[in-house]
Amino acid sequence: MHMDPIAITSAIAAGNHAVSLLRGVADSLKSLGKAETINQLIEAQLAMMELLQKHQELQTENHEQKKTIQELQDLLTLTPKVEYHYEAYWLRREDGSLEGPFSPQVWDTEKKLVRMHCGERIQPFNKPKPTHLRFVCLKFEKYSSVPFEFMEKEQSLE
Numbered sequence: 001m002h003m004d005p006i007a008i009t010s011a012i013a014a015g016n017h018a019v020s021l022l023r024g025v026a027d028s029l030k031s032l033g034k035a036e037t038i039n040q041l042i043e044a045q046l047a048m049m050e051l052l053q054k055h056q057e058l059q060t061e062n063h064e065q066k067k068t069i070q071e072l073q074d075l076l077t078l079t080p081k082v083e084y085h086y087e088a089y090w091l092r093r094e095d096g097s098l099e100g101p102f103s104p105q106v107w108d109t110e111k112k113l114v115r116m117h118c119g120e121r122i123q124p125f126n127k128p129k130p131t132h133l134r135f136v137c138l139k140f141e142k143y144s145s146v147p148f149e150f151m152e153k154e155q156s157l158e
Contacts, residue, residue, distance in 0.1 A: 015052040019045055075111055082107065087144035088116060088135060090154070098154040101144055103137035116144060 026041040081092045088101030091113060106114040116135035122145070123130040130148045137143075 012052060012056065015048060015055070019048050019052075022048065078113070079111075082113070086146045086150060088146065089113065101135050101146060103139065103142070104144070105137055105140040105142055114139065119143065121148075 022041050022045045026038050026045070029037050029041065078091075082102075083090050083092055083098070084104070085098075086101070087104060089104055089107045090098040090100035090102065093099055100113075101116045102113040103116050106112055114137070116137050119134045119136040121130040122132040122134060132145045132147055133151060135144045135146060
């Protein structure tokens with residue numbers, strides 16, 4: 001059962017209203033000198049407040065678990081599409097081309113795709129175009145050298 005934030009807020013407000021009503025009844029009974037009944041109402045108030053607190057804790061825990069489940073489902077969907085080539089990870093697109101490169105250090109430690117940045121084009125003086133592209137992971141300051149032909153073949157140049 002999924003409760004939206006408005007329903008949760010309404011339930012908490014209703015619980016707080018019930019506690020207020022119990023306080024009013026307790027005050028009325030106090031003026032009539034009914035001490036035993038007052039103690040029972042105070043116990044009921046405490047139990048209701050504990051119940052409201054537990055309800056809020058369970059709602060928070062439920063939200064966190066749903067978030068974790070979604071993150072794990074996203075990871076299960078993503079993982080089969082991730083490939084390792086030339087010291088970097090690449091994401092296989094629906095059209096078969098590769099997107100990337102992504103940092104192997106971040107994927108291996110955090111299971112997150114963090115794009116590497118092109119640090120330089122390696123082009124020998126006797127070649128008409130670059131032979132390699134050197135990418136850097138800014139977080140870990142690690143480099144990957146990817147053949148320019150691979151980038152062209154996989155349509156990874158954007």
